Amino acid sequence: MSTLVNPSSLLVTGTIGIDTVETPSSRADRVLGGSASYFAAAASRLAPVRLVGVVGEDWPAHHRALLESLEGVDLRGLETRAGGKTFAWGGKYLVNMNDRETLFTELGVVAEAPPTVPAAFANSKLVFLGNTHPEVQLGLLKQVPQRTLAVADTMDLWINIAHDSLVALLGNIDGILLNDSEAMHLTGIRNAVSAGRRILAYGPQFVVVKKGEHGAVLVHRDGVAAVPAFPAEADMVVDPTGAGDTFAGGFMAHLARTGKTDFETMQTALSWGTVMASFTIAAFSLDGVARVTRAELESRYRDFARVARV
Amino acid sequence: MSTLVNPSSLLVTGTIGIDTVETPSSRADRVLGGSASYFAAAASRLAPVRLVGVVGEDWPAHHRALLESLEGVDLRGLETRAGGKTFAWGGKYLVNMNDRETLFTELGVVAEAPPTVPAAFANSKLVFLGNTHPEVQLGLLKQVPQRTLAVADTMDLWINIAHDSLVALLGNIDGILLNDSEAMHLTGIRNAVSAGRRILAYGPQFVVVKKGEHGAVLVHRDGVAAVPAFPAEADMVVDPTGAGDTFAGGFMAHLARTGKTDFETMQTALSWGTVMASFTIAAFSLDGVARVTRAELESRYRDFARVARV
Numbered sequence: 001m002s003t004l005v006n007p008s009s010l011l012v013t014g015t016i017g018i019d020t021v022e023t024p025s026s027r028a029d030r031v032l033g034g035s036a037s038y039f040a041a042a043a044s045r046l047a048p049v050r051l052v053g054v055v056g057e058d059w060p061a062h063h064r065a066l067l068e069s070l071e072g073v074d075l076r077g078l079e080t081r082a083g084g085k086t087f088a089w090g091g092k093y094l095v096n097m098n099d100r101e102t103l104f105t106e107l108g109v110v111a112e113a114p115p116t117v118p119a120a121f122a123n124s125k126l127v128f129l130g131n132t133h134p135e136v137q138l139g140l141l142k143q144v145p146q147r148t149l150a151v152a153d154t155m156d157l158w159i160n161i162a163h164d165s166l167v168a169l170l171g172n173i174d175g176i177l178l179n180d181s182e183a184m185h186l187t188g189i190r191n192a193v194s195a196g197r198r199i200l201a202y203g204p205q206f207v208v209v210k211k212g213e214h215g216a217v218l219v220h221r222d223g224v225a226a227v228p229a230f231p232a233e234a235d236m237v238v239d240p241t242g243a244g245d246t247f248a249g250g251f252m253a254h255l256a257r258t259g260k261t262d263f264e265t266m267q268t269a270l271s272w273g274t275v276m277a278s279f280t281i282a283a284f285s286l287d288g289v290a291r292v293t294r295a296e297l298e299s300r301y302r303d304f305a306r307v308a309r310v
Numbered sequence: 311m312s313t314l315v316n317p318s319s320l321l322v323t324g325t326i327g328i329d330t331v332e333t334p335s336s337r338a339d340r341v342l343g344g345s346a347s348y349f350a351a352a353a354s355r356l357a358p359v360r361l362v363g364v365v366g367e368d369w370p371a372h373h374r375a376l377l378e379s380l381e382g383v384d385l386r387g388l389e390t391r392a393g394g395k396t397f398a399w400g401g402k403y404l405v406n407m408n409d410r411e412t413l414f415t416e417l418g419v420v421a422e423a424p425p426t427v428p429a430a431f432a433n434s435k436l437v438f439l440g441n442t443h444p445e446v447q448l449g450l451l452k453q454v455p456q457r458t459l460a461v462a463d464t465m466d467l468w469i470n471i472a473h474d475s476l477v478a479l480l481g482n483i484d485g486i487l488l489n490d491s492e493a494m495h496l497t498g499i500r501n502a503v504s505a506g507r508r509i510l511a512y513g514p515q516f517v518v519v520k521k522g523e524h525g526a527v528l529v530h531r532d533g534v535a536a537v538p539a540f541p542a543e544a545d546m547v548v549d550p551t552g553a554g555d556t557f558a559g560g561f562m563a564h565l566a567r568t569g570k571t572d573f574e575t576m577q578t579a580l581s582w583g584t585v586m587a588s589f590t591i592a593a594f595s596l597d598g599v600a601r602v603t604r605a606e607l608e609s610r611y612r613d614f615a616r617v618a619r620v
Contacts, residue, residue, distance in 0.1 A: 040368055074342045096500045180452045190406045190525075191544035212522035213502075215538055226538035228525055234501035307536055310618045 002258045010228070010256040011050040011121055012249070013140045014130020014153075015110055016078070018060070020090040021241055021284060023097065023213050028239065030064040031285035033050035034087060035130035035153065038242035041286040042249030042276040045297055046152030047225075047257040049249075050124060052077035052140065054115040056084035056108050057173055068292060077118050079128075095306060097237045117143035126261075128252050130154045134169040136234045137228040139149045149261050151175040153248060159186050170202035174261075177208040177248050193224060206266060208251065208273075210244050216270055222263035230278035230304050239284045241278040246289050275300045320566040321431055322349045323362040324440020324452045324463075324555070325389070325420055325481060326377075328370070330400040331551055331594060333407065338549065341595035342373040344397060345440035345463065346388045348552035351596040352559030352586040355607055356381035357566040359559075360442060362387035362450065364425040366394035366418050387428050396421040407547045408522055425550045427453035436571075438562050440555070442467050444479040446474050451482060459571050459620040461556060469496050480512035484571075487518040487558050502527045503534060516576060518561065518583075520554050525578055539578045540588035540614050553587040556599050560586030562619035581618075 019033030036053040040111065043049040051073055057078065061211050067073060085108035093100045114136045117124075128153040129137040135255040137152055144150075144223060150173040156165050159182065166186075176199065178186070196207040196219025206220040215228040251273035255261050279288040318555065323476075344523060346363045348498065353359040361383055377383060395418035402544065403410045424446045437454050437464040439447040447462055454460075460483040468476050476496075480486065488496070493505040506517040506529025516530040518536030525538040561583035565571050589598040 114552070141389055171574065189544060191542075193541045195543040197543065201595065211524065214521065215536075217541055218536070224541050225619075226525075226541050227620060228527070228538050231503045231527055231536050232501075232503040234499060237501070279466035293499050305620050307534055308618070309535075310539055310575065310615050310619045 002209070003247070009050075009123065010128070010221040010252055011052065011077075011124035011126070011144060012036050012043065012128045012130060012135075012252075013052040013115070013116070013117075014132070014245075015052045015087050016037060016055050016059070017087040017089050019241060019285065020101075020103070021239055022092040023239055024093065024095050025265055026238070026284075028284035031062070032066055033089065033285060035066065035245045037053055038245035038280065038289070039128060039249040039252075040067070040073045040163060041070055041290045041293060042246035043256070044070050044254035045289065045292060045294065046250065046272065048072045048074065049253065050074040050077055052117050052120045052277070054079040054081055054084070054109045056081055057088040059086045062144075066078060066286065066290065077115065077121055079115045081109050081112070084112065091241065093240065095195060097234075100240075114139060122146065124151070124265060126252055126256050127151070128248060129153065129173070131156065134158055134165040138165070138169050138172060139183075149174045149255065151177060151248075153177050153250065154182065154245070158184055165246070167202055170199065170204055173204055175204050175206040175208070177210060177244070177251070179244065180209050180211045181209070183209045193219055194213050200288035208270070210247060210296055212240070212243070216273070218266055219261045220266060220268055224272060225263075225267040228308055230300070231272055231307060232278060234282065236280050240281045242280050242286070245278040246280040247273035250274075258290055271301065273302055278304075318351060319360075319433065319435040320355065320357055320438070320575060321360040321362060321387075321389040321427070321434035321454060322346050322438045322443070322559070322562075323427075323447075324349060324438060326363045326365050326369070328373070328549060329595065330398075330413070331411075331549055332402040333549055334403065334405050336548070336594075338594035339369070341374055343399065343551060343595060345555045345597060347377065348385065348555035348590065348599070349438060349440060349562075350383045351561040352527045352556035352590070353379050353515055353563035353566070355599065355602060355604065356560065356563035356582065356584070358382045359563065360384040360387055360411055360431045361429050361430065362389055362425050364389040364394070364419045366391055366396040369396045374414045376596065376600065380580050387425065387431055388497065389425045391419050391422070394422065401551065402450045406549060407544075410550075421484055424449060428512050432456065435459070436562055436566050437461070438558060439463065439483070444468055444475040448475070448479050448482060459565065461487060461558075463487050463554070463611070466492055466493065468613065475506055479511055480509065480514055483514055483519070485514050485516040486553070487520060487561070489554070490519050490521045492518045495515070518580070520557060522550070522553070525558070526583070528575045528576055528580055530576060533575075535580060537584055538618055540584055542588060542608070543602070544590065547591050548598075550587040550591045551600075552596070552600070556586040556590040557583035560584075581611065581614055585614055588614075
């Protein structure tokens with residue numbers, strides 16, 4: 001797992017969406033969203049990233065322009081499907097800014113054939129499989145045969161309706177990132193560390209249990225690590241959408257840029273994920289993480305290290 | 311706040327109880343409990359501690375023997391009240407080992423006149439006021455006129471029925487430790503950092519928001535700090551009773567033994583509180599924390615520093 005990785009070879013697959021988000025104090029209509037968009041925007045702040053995804057003909061030109069404006073994001077794996085409709089999601093955050101209701105989901109092209117990994121990306125070393133049906137994730141994974149580290153996200157839906165496929169996927173990947181509620185749902189264990197340990201038995205080397213405002217826990221065959229979230233004040237939290245995806249983007253990009261995937265490097269990568277998420281929640285859509293400079297990231301990282309030192 | 315403190319001058323006031331605890335897999339009948347017992351047992355592992363509390367004539371001799379066996383606990387402030395009944399509490403933990411139901415509370419002597427701080431303790435420098443009516447806490451505080459740092463715990467009951475007294479107490483103390491749900495209840499703010507900040511406006515220099523399995527946040531006039539909990543596996547958690555009180559004991563005793571009460575020392579004290587709580591939950595009653603050796607504490611502290619490093 002500790003081989004040197006070409007820093008240009010991080011690949012992400014996932015959704016590119018049109019999001020409509022309501023919060024108690026504001027709203028954003030038909031803004032750029034989706035797991036691959038958020039991941040790529042965050043990862044690109046630290047390392048080049050290759051994006052694989054599919055949009056419909058209705059995808060707004062300014063969304064494309066925004067992704068294209070992100071230095072370090074390679075869009076050669078972005079397919080625009082003739083006659084297709086772009087994935088669209090609407091959600092509403094409750095007063096606590098943690099729980100949310102989904103108002104609508106229009107799968108569009110996500111319900112059709114998955115995208116293809118272009119030949120130019122087949123030599124990617126680090127792969128992040130954004131949340132989708134585990135059989136689709138496995139199909140995408142097979143198109144990256146030179147990978148050295150494959151990590152996936154998942155969600156409750158697949159635990160419910162594609163449990164066996166998810167278990168099969170877990171036998172073919174090195175790590176998984178999921179929410180605490182999902183980890184408990186998958187294992188039936190109401191303890192993040194023990195749930196993570198149980199998931200390791202399916203095959204992965206590590207599990208990152210994301211706990212939102214309570215931070216994250218890394219359960220790795222070589223050890224356990226825990227970080228709090230960045231202690232954001234209430235008025236810093238504008239829109240939590242994408243926090244988990246940008247956490248994953250920061251985490252994976254730190255591995256990509258260091259060329260290391262050992263436990264200690266992953267422990268530090270938790271903090272980079274935390275830093276990315278702290279910028280994401282401070283604005284709608286990708287605005288928080290797309291705008292941030294390297295100097296701002298490093299300053300926030302130092303702040304976090306000071307706040308979370310033990 | 312940074313004056314040198316005599317390490318023998320930490321004082322705790324609070325309950326000494328007879329606890330009956332049910333967990334999904336086990337139970338303990340009429341064991342030693344209460345906030346002052348737990349606090350003193352934990353604090354005494356690091357620094358001498360003076361206990362002020364009251365029990366009834368029915369208090370079991372083996373409970374007294376257990377407290378007396380703890381090196382470093384000064385029991386000259388322990389009153390045995392003629393004709394009184396000892397505070398007794400019964401609780402039942404749900405499967406998640408986090409939520410609990412109170413089965414019964416027999417206030418006994420706790421509903422009568424509060425204990426008195428003996429003259430020998432009046433020169434105490436660090437004071438921890440365990441949870442009780444805020445007017446009683448204020449009355450106890452006035453009996454320690456040479457204090458340099460006063461910290462209190464509280465609970466939802468007092469926020470509901472003695473709000474103004476609690477606010478008055480906050481104007482007379484340096485810090486408060488409370489649960490996240492209590493911080494939100496007191497302030498109406500569903501964000502630990504912002505709720506802590508609001509509580510500072512009532513007068514204290516710092517607030518520690520305890521989040522149980524999710525760790526703790528220190529909101530101090532000089533900065534913010536956050537720690538995760540020690541990542542205990544499910545089978546390590548035998549009985550969470552007293553985790554918060556022993557967290558407080560470890561926190562305050564670290565201040566007492568260092569003689570410092572600045573922000574950086576409090577940040578380190580969060581970790582000592584975390585370490586103490588991790589031993590408490592591993593056994594019923596005071597067993598986990600009363601038995602632990604200095605070497606085991608230091609080893610757990612190193613483990614925690616490794617797990618939680620950023």
